[in-house]
Amino acid sequence: MVLRDCGADAQPGPAGVSGVTRNTFLAIGECMVEVAPARDGLYRIGFAGDTFNTSWYARRLLPGDWDVGYLSAVGADSVSQEMIDFMDGEGIATTAMKRLPDRTVGLYMISLKDGERSFSYWRGESAAKALADDEAWLEEALRDRRVIHFSGITLAILSREARMRLCRALAKARGAGALVSFDTNLRPRLWESAAAMKEGLLLGASVADVVLPSFDEEEGLFGDASPDETISRYRGAGAKIIAVKNGPEPGRLWSEDGGDATFAPPKVEKVVDSTAAGDSFGAGFLAAIATGATVSDAADCAASLAAKVIGERGALAPQLFEQRGATWTY
């Protein structure tokens, strides 16, 4: 299936956007070294991270004339350079990647025990924590972007002051015509407290046009009785489009233009690895919206991609895509 089959026609979109001259998609956050079990007790090294995964899928879904990039910070050591080389090799622009000589990148390791995956993280000192230290640099990096995507994890790794700086820069970019997207991605262990997490999420949502929450997480933190309660909170924060994901269950949609709707994820017989379900959903949704699809069609595209991604091992599933010239199909 190609994205165009989902109703997208590769037109510059979304309609009515002013001031943006280039087809650009930029995701912001932390990409980490991933150490994952391979065969014979050996481990394989890769690179992944929620918003990075979204940019990786967006690169494959958006037409070849779109510039898809990542904004973060890395060190000046060789593993940082390997990460940059990986991004370049995957077609993700690295012009918004900061280099900080006295830092390095974060790392996580996946352990497999009786088929269950558990994660250990080494990210306390990662360079990405400094991605929003310079507001003037951020404003420049966010200038003339058509779509900008960030997440609750992007905010969680920053200090409170840095969160404010990033959100101010996002608000400015939004005012200049960018479509700003926020995947709430709740990670309680990364926040100082539940109160700080709630405050941070509402701050993030307040600068976003598109909010992509997961119902089970929102239910746990805010006590939402139904996805409609999740929608009303983010409508209240100023979102224009909301897609509430709910695992294999039907998800809820709301948009300023189209009102309420529901989407039903395709049935998946065997979930091999649920990593990046939400990240790939976000890429499918945003790529479709950015190229002119309706919110309902975008959710169907997103759910169809996510269903395929969870049938494969690992966050990034290159085997789902085939490259023909400058564009990929899946």
Ligand code: ADP
């Ligand atoms: P997150 O990964 O952000 O927590 P979800 O677990 O709700 O989000 O999953 C995101 C999307 O992935 C869902 O809306 C759905 O489209 C798809 N998905 C997740 N789990 C399944 C599943 N078991 N079967 C089919 N689709 C699924």
